[in-house]
Amino acid sequence: MREHVMKILIVGDGNVGKSSFVDRYVLGQFSGRYKMTMGVDFSLKILHWSEREKVRLQLWDIAGQERFVSMTRIYYRGAVGCVMIFDLSDSRSFLNCRLWKQDLDLKSVLPNGQPLPCILLANKSDLSARVVATDTIEEFSKANGFIAWMETSVKKNTNIEEAMRRLVQEILSL
Numbered sequence: 313m314r315e316h317v318m319k320i321l322i323v324g325d326g327n328v329g330k331s332s333f334v335d336r337y338v339l340g341q342f343s344g345r346y347k348m349t350m351g352v353d354f355s356l357k358i359l360h361w362s363e364r365e366k367v368r369l370q371l372w373d374i375a376g377q378e379r380f381v382s383m384t385r386i387y388y389r390g391a392v393g394c395v396m397i398f399d400l401s402d403s404r405s406f407l408n409c410r411l412w413k414q415d416l417d418l419k420s421v422l423p424n425g426q427p428l429p430c431i432l433l434a435n436k437s438d439l440s441a442r443v444v445a446t447d448t449i450e451e452f453s454k455a456n457g458f459i460a461w462m463e464t465s466v467k468k469n470t471n472i473e474e475a476m477r478r479l480v481q482e483i484l485s486l
């Protein structure tokens with residue numbers, strides 16, 4: 313049995329659903345309350361990837377950011393992938409993804425010098441109050457080197473597993 317250990321960063325503005333995403337993915341539940349976490353949390357999840365491979369995921373959730381704040385290098389150290397989340401009903405959280413991505417690429421590269429594989433998640437797809445257009449996300453995702461983007465709803469449990477599988481698959485293929 314081969315075991316991979318992966319440190320994955322969960323980044324994005326406050327209130328986009330980062331903690332809920334981790335809770336949903338790791339604990340399989342949606343808490344539906346606003347949790348203001350202080351500092352950095354990490355959660356563990358073991359994925360039985362194949363008969364011969366196990367993946368131990370360490371999900372690092374930066375916490376309680378009301379707006380973009382440049383992160384410390386310690387937070388980025390040793391990471392091999394990133395989940396960037398914004399809220400489809402909040403255009404600022406989308407615009408700030410540019411800053412999050414710049415900060416990420418500046419401070420965190422893989423040992424071979426390549427940028428960290430990063431998946432972009434357009435969360436809260438269950439809401440009707442969408443303000444960010446699909447074409448805009450598609451263009452942004454391509455122009456900024458994301459491996460993919462997906463619409464998710466942590467509330468409805470849509471695309472959460474799929475997004476993580478896509479990211480892990482990319483990391484394993486490098």
Ligand code: GDP
Pocket residue numbers: 324325326327328329330331332333343344345346347348376377435436437438439464465466467468
């Ligand atoms: P964080 O600050 O990025 O960690 O965001 P939270 O996980 O604390 O979520 C912020 C708020 O958005 C909470 O009230 C969540 O219940 C809510 N939320 C998270 N994901 C979704 C979603 O997919 N749909 C809806 N409607 N609400 C969500």
